[in-house]
Amino acid sequence: MSSGFAFPEGRALDFVSIGRLCIDLNANEIHRPLEETVTFTRYLGGSPANITVALARLGAKTGFIGKIANDGFGRFIRRYLEETGIDTTSVVDDATGAVTGLAFTEIKSPTDCSILMYRDNVADLKLTPGEVSEELIASAKALVVSGTALAASPSREAVFAAIGYARKHGTAVVYDIDYRPYTWANRDEIHTYCALAAEQADVIFGGIEEFSLLEPKTDAPFDEAAVVARWLGHRAKLVVVKRGGDGSVAYDAAGGAFPGRTFPANVVKTFGAGDSFAGAFLYGLLQGWPVPKCQDYGAAAAHIVVSSHSCSDAMPTRAQVEDVLRNVGALEA
Numbered sequence: 001m002s003s004g005f006a007f008p009e010g011r012a013l014d015f016v017s018i019g020r021l022c023i024d025l026n027a028n029e030i031h032r033p034l035e036e037t038v039t040f041t042r043y044l045g046g047s048p049a050n051i052t053v054a055l056a057r058l059g060a061k062t063g064f065i066g067k068i069a070n071d072g073f074g075r076f077i078r079r080y081l082e083e084t085g086i087d088t089t090s091v092v093d094d095a096t097g098a099v100t101g102l103a104f105t106e107i108k109s110p111t112d113c114s115i116l117m118y119r120d121n122v123a124d125l126k127l128t129p130g131e132v133s134e135e136l137i138a139s140a141k142a143l144v145v146s147g148t149a150l151a152a153s154p155s156r157e158a159v160f161a162a163i164g165y166a167r168k169h170g171t172a173v174v175y176d177i178d179y180r181p182y183t184w185a186n187r188d189e190i191h192t193y194c195a196l197a198a199e200q201a202d203v204i205f206g207g208i209e210e211f212s213l214l215e216p217k218t219d220a221p222f223d224e225a226a227v228v229a230r231w232l233g234h235r236a237k238l239v240v241v242k243r244g245g246d247g248s249v250a251y252d253a254a255g256g257a258f259p260g261r262t263f264p265a266n267v268v269k270t271f272g273a274g275d276s277f278a279g280a281f282l283y284g285l286l287q288g289w290p291v292p293k294c295q296d297y298g299a300a301a302a303h304i305v306v307s308s309h310s311c312s313d314a315m316p317t318r319a320q321v322e323d324v325l326r327n328v329g330a331l332e333a
């Protein structure tokens, strides 16, 4: 049995992602508020970057379309992607003096974590449509789009150009809503542009709050069945609703609703769960596995990442994911 999701064949790359390449500065002194945190460790960050690292580490052939600052952080990001085996031919250097987006993380407790983002004049949002390689998108099985890249122009137009190329060449579109409040101007822009992208997507990932933001009204109660039916009624073949420690539900176009379990972890911090889950889920989809197996893979990868200090560095290999699954008796023979 397979998920029924079909990727195009005969492509050099599996996934090409578009969106932000940033820096995470994760608090070293955990379980205390930010005002009492003295030192931080630097990692590659940015949700689409994390997802792409997750895919690459599991063995997928990946590339990235993005813009980095022309400074030491930018050079670190490029080198990290290259060392991870991610194609950087479409990662361009900013020439305007823009900076790298920073995410300072506060790890107050295993359940109370937050992120303080510095995103003024960031290079990632300066990607232009002319810098999006049609050739690279045509050479991939799927394009992974991060919703935060829709928050401002010209990155917004660059993403829609990328989606247009994907549609033209039969490249599947994966859309992670990836809502980050501080990047958007107002609620109407979120709803308008995120919904436009969701209409073009074959696979959509989001949490309940994120899916609510795609609806025109904020005050209406969340009606999951109606929301999912809306996106399946457009192009989506899979809509994955993430529910934190409560797991996930994946809905397919044939009317299937698959509850995904979680593997309880010794949680260091909660962020990174969504990116590791999405990366490993997509890896499973690429293998043609049934949806529940993709969810198990995603949950096992998230188990590893929430138990670790970083997001990108902690993204597991296939052997590490399978160790977790084996330990809980969830690995098929």
Ligand SMILES: Nc1ncnc2c1ncn2[C@@H]1O[C@H](COP(=O)(O)OP(=O)(O)O)[C@@H](O)[C@H]1O
Residues within 6 Å of the ligand: 207, 242, 243, 244, 245, 246, 247, 248, 260, 261, 262, 263, 264, 265, 267, 270, 271, 272, 273, 274, 275, 277, 298, 299, 302, 303, 306
């Ligand atoms: N505390 C946790 N322990 C174990 N697994 C978790 C935990 N939190 C999340 N996960 C796993 O990660 C997936 C995505 O987490 P979620 O928090 O919903 O994403 P996001 O980080 O995007 O908000 C969940 O469906 C679950 O499988």
Ligand SMILES: O=C(O)C[C@@H](O)[C@H](O)C(=O)COP(=O)(O)O
Residues within 6 Å of the ligand: 022, 024, 044, 045, 046, 047, 048, 050, 103, 115, 270, 271, 272, 273, 274, 275, 276, 311
């Ligand atoms: O996306 C960012 O810019 C920050 C990430 O690198 C960060 O580590 C994070 O928030 C991960 O997101 P999640 O997987 O959705 O929790």
